[in-house]
Amino acid sequence: MEITVVGTGYVGLVTGVCFAEVGYNVTCFDIDEQKISTLSTGICPIYEPGLEEMLKKNLDEGRLHFTSDSKAACTKAEFIFIAVGTPEDEDGSANLDYLEAAVADIGANLTKDAVVVIKSTVPVGTNERIGQMLQDIIPGNIHVKVVSNPEFLREGSGILDTFHADRIVIGTDDLEAGREVAQLFEPFGRPIIQTDIRSAELIKYASNAFLATKISFINEVANLCEYTGANIEDVAKGMGMDERIGSQFLKAGIGYGGSCFPKDTKALEKLTEYYNYDFKILRSVIEVNSRQKQQLFLKAKKMLGSLRGKRVAVLGLAFKPHTDDIREAPAIELITQLIEEQADISVYDPAAVGKVEELFGSRLYYADTVDLAIKGADVVFIMTEWPQITQYDLGRYPLLMREPLIFDGRNCYGLVEAELAGITYISIGRKAINVNRNLENSKTPALETELEETRIESAILHKVKLS
Ligand SMILES: NC(=O)c1ccc[n+]([C@@H]2O[C@H](COP(=O)([O-])OP(=O)(O)OC[C@H]3O[C@@H](n4cnc5c(N)ncnc54)[C@H](O)[C@@H]3O)[C@@H](O)[C@H]2O)c1
Structure with a gap:
């Protein structure tokens, strides 16, 4: 079976690699040439657990191919899965420009009958419109059927979700095409629900x-x-x-x-x-x-007044753990506000630092560890529940921070543990801990010395990066 996947983002790449894994011959096509050349060498440009290993294996075994040439992508394809982005438009609606461009490209290069499967999330009625669009472009002797197959994988567990999907939704008004696509998914052994095309889009x-x-x-x-x-x-x-x-x-x-x-x-x-x-x-x-999304920032403002000049550490940048995706991540909104406040900001994330650096450049200090991020900080904001953060030794906050004040947006720690660790801990929907404590009085002389050392160390680090 020859499958082409158009768009090699989180959805397209996982889809293509998983189809190759179950034995199909898969060609992944993307207009991003840089991405395609990276993928061709077996390097995965996104962080997705297990994906790079599976990608390499299927490349080596010859079932997976990458191209940025749409003609080559369409020549042999029996099934063409489209998984290009449908981002938010200025007015909040789904921007279908990438989808329409991809469809136009496919239409111009199809040389034989094919089933076009739309994986991208699209408003009700779009698949029908795409079908019409293709009919208008392709020559009369070529027949194309359009099927809606919305994707439900979660970033960070994309492969697992593909092999253990709760359901596979196949929406089409052409029963024959629906059966063919259902057959394609048989090796995954997951429940399939077949619906009309509009219901699939709305599901x-x-x-x-x-x-x-x-x-x-x-x-x-x-x-x-x-x-x-x-x-x-x-x-x-x-x-x-x-x-x-x-x-x-x-x-x-x-x-x-x-x-x-x-x-x-x-x-x-x-x-x-x-x-x-x-x-x-x-x-x-x-x-x-x-x-x-404003809750923590407002709580901090209420407690501290201005954050100007405060050392602020933001732990966790991705919108959730186990991904490097920062699209609409609460941390990004918070950092923007902290920059406006003229806070001195250090950030930590196990996977998303590169993407955040592209956005904020030298306005932030990018720490490689939680220790480095919180050293000398006045305030910590926890924005993503990465294991590196949830399993972090609470005792190190008072040791390393100037003031152990933590605003936790993910309820990473127990209240009793926070109380015992002597941190001022404000989380979501739970009692605030040690809020009225005089932090300076509770520090031991040994801690004071270490704090002073880390203050100096941290000041150097910040200066080097920010200058
Ligand atoms: N990311 C998710 O977790 C997820 C889950 C379910 C559904 N979806 C939906 O799946 C779709 C894809 O999402 P994503 O997160 O994988 O997007 P993405 O932005 O990560 O990737 C989209 C890819 O499409 C490529 N592309 C754009 N125009 C193209 C064209 N004309 N031809 C070929 N390639 C083109 C881009 O270069 C990019 O590599 C969206 O509609 C999204 O809503 C996403």
Whole structure:
């Protein structure tokens, strides 16, 4: 079976590599020549656990090919999967420019019948429009069927999710094409649901909107916990044990980010506007999330007043752990605010530093370890629950920071542990710890000496990087 995958981002690359892994001959096509030449040498340009190993293996075994030549990509293809980006447009709707360009490219280069499968997340009605577009471009003797196959993988576990997908959605109004695509997915052995083309498109948006709703809901409950004195961890646990509710996506935090939830909720809202339908819950979900992203910053401002000149460490930059994706990451919004405040900022992330450096350049100090990031800091913000951060020894905060003041947007630590470690700890939906403590009084002379040393060391580090 000959498969072409158009777009080698998080979705396209994982899809292509996994199809090769189950034995198909796969050609991955991208207009980004640099990316294609990197991939051709077996190097994975994105951070995705297990992907590079599988990529190398399938390249070596000759089932996986990369090209930036659309003609070569289309020649043999029986199935063409399109997984190009559909980012947020200025007005919040899905920008379909990349998709339309890809379709035009395919249409111009098809020389035989093929099934075109749209994996990109697109508004209801788009697949039908793409089908029409292709009919208008390709010669009359070539037949193309369009199938919607929305993707549900999560960054950071893309391969696992592909091989253990809860469901594979195949939407088409052409039963024969639906059967062919279903057959293609048979080696994965996952449940398949076949629907009409519009339902498939809406399943994707409705699923993401529902998950985003769960997150915004629990964040609202967390905020209420702070008023009432309840503890969100206990509340969420008690709720999640009810099977009708389920425990997943009930973790309160600093709001959802990433390349999907923010843009997909907004694109769905735009779609409802088009139909003049007022989807009230969806509007609130979006609003609650943008307010939630401000929570830590506002708490810090309330406590400290201005952050000007303060040493601030931001731990975790990616929108979630195990990925280098910083699209719509709460940390990026926070850093922008901290820069406006003229804070002196150091950052740490195990995977996303490169991407953040592209954005902020020399305005930040990029630390290789948590230790280096927090040395001499007045304030720490925790924005991503990487294991390197959740498993970090709490005792080192008072040892290394100027003042052990932590704003934790991911509830990484237990309250008792934070109290015992002597840190001032403000998290989400839980009691604030040691807020009124006089930190300077609690330091031992030994700690003072170490603190002074780290202050000097850190000042040098900051100066070198910032100058
Ligand atoms: N990232 C996720 O976790 C995820 C999950 C589910 C669904 N999706 C959806 O899948 C789609 C792809 O998302 P992504 O995160 O993989 O995007 P991405 O931005 O990581 O990758 C898109 C790729 O498409 C390439 N491209 C753009 N125009 C092209 C063209 N005309 N021809 C060939 N290649 C082209 C780009 O160079 C890039 O490599 C989006 O619609 C997204 O909403 C993403």
